[in-house]
Amino acid sequence: MKKGFDAPFGILGLLVGTVFMFIGAFNAQSLFFWIAAFLMLFFSFTYFHTTWYGKYKIVKKAIRELQLKGDEQALDIGTGHGLVLLEIAKYLKAPGKVIGIDIWSSKDQFQNSQAAAEQNIAQAGASDVAAVQTGNMLELPFPDNSFDLVTSSLAIHNVKNKKEREQALAEANRVLKPGGQLLIVDLIFGPEYQKTLAATNQFENINVKSVGYDGWCGGPWMTTTKLTATKKAQ
Ligand SMILES: C[S@@+](CC[C@H](N)C(=O)[O-])C[C@H]1O[C@@H](n2cnc3c(N)ncnc32)[C@H](O)[C@@H]1O
Incomplete structure (x- = not known):
């Protein structure tokens, strides 16, 4: 499966920072620089x-826990490489279908494109139950x-403004059927999403939890949350 780093400039920045800190530590031989470099x-x-x-483990478990029947119509928002x-496609049998939508931003995921996602679908032998198309989550x-199921993984936080989230x-x-399930795996915004959904009074069983070390994007202060409703x- 083709995959790409999320927010490639983030990891690049961290790696460059690490190299500079180690150079500083060697030159200055200061405890401060050594601690900063190892951090x-x-x-x-x-x-x-x-x-x-980590996110592959999180998603695999989250989809397994949905206990899909196999005939669901599902939508994955901000699907990236898919x-x-x-993961949803593994549980589906036609007429069950999952559609992924994305704007294919390479700044949010390295080498992001509809062609790469389509190649992954074909390689997984999932073309009968999965497809992607261009679309904006807004x-x-x-x-x-x-849809019976709407999912999104590490995508909604890319919309920087709260009103747009x-x-x-x-x-x-809007696109979810009454009785349908919502699964959102995303950075720290889980509690914000929970409040927004609760305010609509259209959801029940809204649960948010932190998924632990596998979802740390740099450290425990930038943890990933899983929301189900x-x-x-x-
Ligand atoms: C970090 S990637 C995550 C991709 C995939 N869900 C995963 O977990 O590997 C975020 C994705 O959200 C997409 N995205 C960002 N803003 C979007 C928007 N307004 N509408 C649809 N997709 C968007 C990006 O293009 C990117 O593919």
């Missing part, structure tokens, strides 16, 4: 671990009540 190395390591291994999409190109959640809500049946 930077640790931050780089945890970032690398999460983006290359991590969540391909204006989803689907009618109301289209609320808009992304409103869109996810069910849209109330009407």
Whole structure:
């Protein structure tokens, strides 16, 4: 499977910082620089671990826990190389289908493209149940009540403004069928999403938890949260 580093400039910045700190430590022989250098190395390591291994473990477990029946219509928002999409596809059988949408930003995921995601789908032999298309999470190109499951992994935080994150959640809500499930794996914003969803009064069983070390994007202060919720049946 083709994959790409999340926020490649973030890991690059950390690695460059680490090198400078070690150069400083060797030159100055100062305890401060040595501590800073090893801390930077640790931050780089945890970032690398999460983006290359940890998030795969988190998503695999989260999708398994959804206990899919196999005939669901699912949407993965900000699918990138298709991590969540391909995991869902493993549980589906046509007419079950998962669609991934993305704007394919390379600053958010290295070597991000629709072609790369499509190649991953073909390689996984999932073309009968999975597809991707270009689409913005702020204006989803689907009618109301289209999906039994809406997911998003490490994508909504890329919308920097709170009002727009609320808009992304409103869109996810709009396309989700009553009784449908919502799964959002994202950086520290889990509690914010929980409040936004609760305020709509359209969701129940809204749970947020931190997923631990596998989701540390640099350290425990930038942890990943997992939110699950069910849209109330009407
Ligand atoms: C860090 S990547 C995560 C990709 C994938 N979900 C994963 O977990 O590997 C974030 C993704 O969100 C996408 N994205 C950012 N803003 C978006 C928007 N407004 N609408 C749709 N996708 C967006 C980026 O292009 C990128 O593919």
